Amino acid sequence: MKNISIIGCGAIGTDLALAIDKENIKNAKLVSVFDSQKEKGEGLVKRLKNKSVTNYTDFKNFYGSLKNEADVIVECASQQAVKNYLFDLLKLNKEILLMSVGALVDKKFLSNIELSAKEHKSTIHIPSGAIAGIDAIKSVKKDIKTINLTTTKNPQSLSGAPFIVNNKIDIKKIKNRKVLFSGTADQAVKLFPANINVAAILSLSGIGFKKTTVNIVADPKIKINQHEINVKGDFGELLVTIKNKPSKSNPKTSHLAILSAIEYLDGLCRDGIKIGT
Numbered sequence: 351m352k353n354i355s356i357i358g359c360g361a362i363g364t365d366l367a368l369a370i371d372k373e374n375i376k377n378a379k380l381v382s383v384f385d386s387q388k389e390k391g392e393g394l395v396k397r398l399k400n401k402s403v404t405n406y407t408d409f410k411n412f413y414g415s416l417k418n419e420a421d422v423i424v425e426c427a428s429q430q431a432v433k434n435y436l437f438d439l440l441k442l443n444k445e446i447l448l449m450s451v452g453a454l455v456d457k458k459f460l461s462n463i464e465l466s467a468k469e470h471k472s473t474i475h476i477p478s479g480a481i482a483g484i485d486a487i488k489s490v491k492k493d494i495k496t497i498n499l500t501t502t503k504n505p506q507s508l509s510g511a512p513f514i515v516n517n518k519i520d521i522k523k524i525k526n527r528k529v530l531f532s533g534t535a536d537q538a539v540k541l542f543p544a545n546i547n548v549a550a551i552l553s554l555s556g557i558g559f560k561k562t563t564v565n566i567v568a569d570p571k572i573k574i575n576q577h578e579i580n581v582k583g584d585f586g587e588l589l590v591t592i593k594n595k596p597s598k599s600n601p602k603t604s605h606l607a608i609l610s611a612i613e614y615l616d617g618l619c620r621d622g623i624k625i626g627t
């Protein structure tokens with residue numbers, strides 16, 4: 351049995367906690383949750399059958415409890431949370447499941463956390479999140495010649511993105527499918543931060559942010575978030591299309607990302623047969 355602590359009691363954290371509580375994740379026991387917004391943790395804890403879960407709103411107190419109580423710490427809060435807490439968490443020699451992958455776009459930050467994880471013998475686990483095909487991309491990464499992501503979203507979902515604001519694009523005037531941006535993942539994550547987790551997971555598992563290319567397409571007829579991944583190389587070709595429905599509690603988060611976190615945590619806690627690379 352592994353003891354689980356969750357940082358962030360929003361869409362992902364809540365569904366993950368409920369999955370543990372309903373014993374849909376085997377061999378896991380939720381011991382604590384932490385959220386900077388008091389009502390978020392309180393709201394979550396009230397929904398649990400397990401009344402022994404401690405709810406923290408202060409990182410210092412939460413951190414103090416982890417050393418003896420937690421085996422796996424799940425971050426599903428924000429990029430800021432990763433920047434604020436990850437180095438401290440790494441010192442604890444625990445398994446860390448990280449959802450706010452966009453924080454790893456910063457090359458220096460990434461190499462520093464890798465060094466720290468090795469030094470303290472901690473492991474950072476990154477589920478495949480809102481996309482599919484990551485297991486294959488990891489396996490063929492040495493053979494990849496090109497890797498492209500085409501993300502198609504309703505223009506409403508792109509409103510407020512720096513690319514839209516900087517170019518003074520009136521999204522209401524987009525009446526037909528339109529390619530808004532083509533460039534590297536490196537550029538895309540800065541211009542479309544809402545797409546950051548998908549581009550980050552793809553770049554980290556394949557050939558990096560500078561060699562991964564991204565198209566962002568606005569389509570007023572689409573209601574879901576669509577990601578098409580096209581990888582070519584000496585191994586052959588890989589084509590993956592994912593049509594994601596949003597989570598009911600946070601439309602910015604795909605339901606698949608939540609299921610992916612649940613599945614990954616289940617695998618981490620389970621003995622016996624493990625499938626997939």
Ligand SMILES: NC(=O)c1ccc[n+]([C@@H]2O[C@H](COP(=O)([O-])OP(=O)(O)OC[C@H]3O[C@@H](n4cnc5c(N)ncnc54)[C@H](O)[C@@H]3O)[C@@H](O)[C@H]2O)c1
Pocket residue numbers: 357358359360361362363384385386387390426427428429430431434449450451477478479480481547548599600602603604607
């Ligand atoms: N890897 C993926 O494919 C993927 C997919 C979707 C979302 N995400 C990321 O996962 C994270 C969680 O997503 P969500 O939909 O559950 O978000 P959410 O907004 O529904 O919930 C986040 C919760 O974390 C809390 N929080 C934020 N910053 C905090 C901090 N510094 N300290 C303590 N608590 C903090 C908030 O109060 C909120 O309750 C986000 O960073 C999101 O970008 C990753």
